[in-house]
Structures are given as C-alpha cells and as structure tokens.
Amino acid sequence: MSGVGFENLKALIVEDNAQMRALLRALLNSAGFKEIAEAAHGRAALDQLCARRSDLVLSDLAMKPMDGLEFTHHVRNHAQSPNPFVPIIMITGHSEKHRVEAARDAGVTEFLAKPITAQNLFSRIAEIVEHPRAFVRCNGYFGPDRRRHQVENYTGPWRRQEDFQDMTVR
C-alpha cells in the first residue's frame, strides 16, 4: 500500500438530498476516493454496507424512512453488521444539540456541521486517519470512546458519580 492513500478505499454517502450527495462525492473524489456508493436513507445504506465493503461512511442525520441515528446504531450493534468499526461522519445542523448528543451516543465517529466546506470535511477525515479512536463496549453502548481526551497522569478531582462508585467497589 506504499504511496497509496484513499485510492483503494470505498466510501458510502448516505444523504437524502441528491445535490448534496453530488457535492460530497465530488469532494471525496478530489481527495482521491474512487469508489463511492450512495444511498438516500439509512435502510438503503444498510443494504449497501452488506453488498460491498465500505471503509468510510458520511451520513446525514435527518432522513426517512431510516435516519442517521438508527442507521449508526444498527451498524454498531446489529449481529449481522458487516463492519461495526467503520468510521461514520455524521453531517448535522449546528443548532441540534440534543440530536448531536443522541448521535454521539449512537456511535458516530466524527461530526461535520453544516454548512459543509471542503476544509471541514477533510479535517474530519484527517482526524479519523491520524487519531483513530478506541472503541468501547459496555452496557448499552458500543462505539468510539466518547471521551475525546484522557490525561494519563490526571490528579484532579473525579467528576462523575460512577467514578466514586468504582472507587468504593474497588
């Protein structure tokens, strides 16, 4: 694979707006992706994932009949999911805080806020390539570690109630 970047990778775009799909495809093309599949909603995207390998997924949030949340949850958790670890970049409106939190809890890898720019899209892809996230499997969640930064020698206070419970159990 020496000297080969995205040329041999397969991307999947999940977006209900045809013009935006075309734009995302063109941007991925400009970064070197050659094999790009498209789906207009989550259900069609799951079919695509089963039919062919996908190394990167760009998904809108609001779609019908299956939205980006349900799609992501299915990819991460379904027993027949072909690749539960596939990086998923969720495209969101910037004012939907509660939905962004829901997407994070569904197992999204990165967020791309609208309006979309090439610079923002490429920085999210670079983040995935340069700093791949650990995955966590615990009760009720499977997906990228939701804690972005961990300080190895942290000596400050523990802030979560369960931190204290962990301590007492131990």
Place this chain on the structure above:
Amino acid sequence: MKKPAKNDAHLIAPDAYPQMLGEQGAAHALRTLRSAQTAAKAQVAMEAAIPPLRAGILQYVKEMEDAAGDLPIMFEKIHEIRGFAETAGLATTGRIAEILYRYRDDMERIGRPLDMTIVALHVSAIARAARTEEDDAGMGEVVAAELAALVARRLAGCEQL
C-alpha cells in the same frame, strides 16, 4: 492517580481492530488531504455544486410555501433550506431559516405555541431572500437582523410569563 475503568466496560484499542489505512497509506492520505492541489480540486467541486444546490433550494422554498398550514412538512423544508443554503451561496436565506428553526425549538422548550405571524414573516422572507439574494444581499441582511430582533423580543416576553 490513573482513573480506573468501569468494571463493565471493555476498551478496544485502535490497533486491535481494522483501520482504514496502514501507516504508510495514512501518511500519504494525510499529505493528500492537506495539499494545495487537493484544496484547488475541492474548490472547483464546491463552485460547480452551487447552481444545482440553488435549484434544489428553490424547489424546497416552493415546497415550503405549498406546505402552508402543515407545520411539520413546512419545518422539514425549512430544515433542508437552513442546511444547504449557505453552501449554495445563499447565506441570508440560510440565516433566516435558522432563526425560524431556532424559534420553533425555543418555543417547544418553554412549552409555548408558535406565533403564526412570526412564522409567516419568516417564510415570506426566506422565499424572497432565496429568489433575490444575489441581487439584493444587503436588504436581506437587514431583514434577517430585524427578524432576529423580533424573535428575541417575543421569546423574552414568553419567558417572562
């Protein structure tokens, strides 16, 4: 002191599951993503996308107007407009759609009904901005600022009740 992991959590390190690219491939990909050549290609792609995106926005505007009286459908279209308008070069259109969408979210949050006059004013302004923004961006900005102020006053009044 290192924070202990939760008892029921299993951490899977990045090197324990398949990555998109190997080390050399990743280095090459990062150079590509950050190159001037890629940026130039992407700029061409963004510019080429503007005419079809604008056509799509105008279609959403028509559907928004046609959905008058059906709020869920109308806000579905407004959501699409606010998401795509700025990418299509219609920044004021997107801004007015965003003000209206946030107004709806805020009224839901405080459990108050929408003022349909405010909704109608925004819908009209979105349509006008989308159809004339290229020729009249300055006026659109003034309208957007006035609408934002109107919504802020109305929300403040509702929250005081």
